[in-house]
Amino acid sequence: MKKIIYLALSSIGILLCSCTTNVVVDSPSFPMASYDEISGTFSGKVVGNINTAFRATNLALEDLKYFRVGQIPGNNSWLVYARALLDEQIVVSLEQLPNEEVAIEISFGSGNLMKSQQIFNAITKNMRLLERR
Numbered sequence: 001m002k003k004i005i006y007l008a009l010s011s012i013g014i015l016l017c018s019c020t021t022n023v024v025v026d027s028p029s030f031p032m033a034s035y036d037e038i039s040g041t042f043s044g045k046v047v048g049n050i051n052t053a054f055r056a057t058n059l060a061l062e063d064l065k066y067f068r069v070g071q072i073p074g075n076n077s078w079l080v081y082a083r084a085l086l087d088e089q090i091v092v093s094l095e096q097l098p099n100e101e102v103a104i105e106i107s108f109g110s111g112n113l114m115k116s117q118q119i120f121n122a123i124t125k126n127m128r129l130l131e132r133r
Contacts, residue, residue, distance in 0.1 A: 040111020
């Protein structure tokens with residue numbers, strides 16, 4: 001009986017720990033991001049400030065033809081809400097970190113790695129363009 005319980009707990013632990021996928025992204029400073037399959041959240045970092053990241057996010061959502069429906073400012077953070085086709089909700093969370101880094105979390109509907117990665121790469125591209133100005 002102890003072996004069955006131990007085996008069950010081990011397999012549950014493996015399943016919970018293996019639900020995060022590392023993803024290569026178009027960010028020169030932080031080329032690896034992660035995608036949590038349980039929550040459907042894509043997370044990555046970029047170098048820059050929160051204001052540039054906010055503008056880059058708005059441009060990225062517009063370029064990708066998503067309808068931005070609102071934003072909520074926080075203490076060194078932003079939540080940007082948008083909608084995709086079939087009324088899927090997109091939430092982009094931006095948070096200023098120390099050392100001029102911005103953490104970006106993207107939730108696309110109930111979870112879509114490919115679309116989340118496209119949004120993240122569009123944000124990083126726009127940040128590079130905005131910083132050159």
